[in-house]
Amino acid sequence: MINALMRALYRVAHWGLRLLWFLRRPETTGALVAVWHHGRVLLVKNSYRSELTLPGGYVRPREDRRTTAARELREEVGIRVQPKRLVHAYHGTHFFEYRKDTLDIYELEVDEEPNVTVDDREVVRAEFHTPGEALGMTIVPHLEEYLSRRMGRASS
Numbered sequence: 107m108i109n110a111l112m113r114a115l116y117r118v119a120h121w122g123l124r125l126l127w128f129l130r131r132p133e134t135t136g137a138l139v140a141v142w143h144h145g146r147v148l149l150v151k152n153s154y155r156s157e158l159t160l161p162g163g164y165v166r167p168r169e170d171r172r173t174t175a176a177r178e179l180r181e182e183v184g185i186r187v188q189p190k191r192l193v194h195a196y197h198g199t200h201f202f203e204y205r206k207d208t209l210d211i212y213e214l215e216v217d218e219e220p221n222v223t224v225d226d227r228e229v230v231r232a233e234f235h236t237p238g239e240a241l242g243m244t245i246v247p248h249l250e251e252y253l254s255r256r257m258g259r260a261s262s
Contacts (some may be wrong), residue, residue, distance in 0.1 A: 113153040120154035127204040136209045137175040138162030138254070141185065143219050146234035147253070149245070150182060153230045159246045160211065161185075161232075175212045181196060183223035183232050184223035187214055196255070200247040209248045 138160035141148040145240055149158045163178040176189040192212035200207040222232045235243070237253045247252075 107150050109226045113230070116228055124203050129205070131204060133206040133208065135165045136162055136163055137171040137178065138209060138211045138248070139175045139179045140195065140211055140213045142213060142215045142222065146236050147240060148183065148222065148232060148234050149240055150229050151231040153228060157244050157246045158192065158240070159249055170213060171210045182224070184228050194249055196248070196252040198248055198251055202247055207248070211248065211252050213235040
């Protein structure tokens with residue numbers, strides 16, 4: 107019951123943010139983590155958005171993007187990692203949800219599949235998929251560009 111209420115609050119809050127972004131057209135900055143295990147990447151489904159994405163979030167004032175990525179990875183899926191283990195793999199800007207959204211994606215290769223935990227409030231699902239599977243799903247624009255580039259690098 108509490109989780110369903112929290113998911114509803116996240117959806118209302120996100121709707122309010124999108125309305126604010128529609129009116130103000132801000133610039134936002136975020137950091138995501140692509141966790142790779144045996145050629146598959148960890149995708150998350152947030153309760154307030156239809157698209158799948160990577161674990162991550164907004165960069166706090168005076169916070170390093172790599173630190174943001176590690177913090178969000180821990181908060182969203184329970185994977186703890188030192189920021190220095192994250193390897194920068196992507197930087198891009200897309201107009202998304204009425205805002206100019208600039209994101210950095212960091213990669214983390216793991217030998218063993220991590221124990222992933224979601225709160226069933228903000229994040230409702232986390233699963234590993236191949237890049238090809240992910241590109242066939244509804245995903246955020248930054249992730250689509252990152253995976254397309256990565257597949258291009260892998261095939262050349």
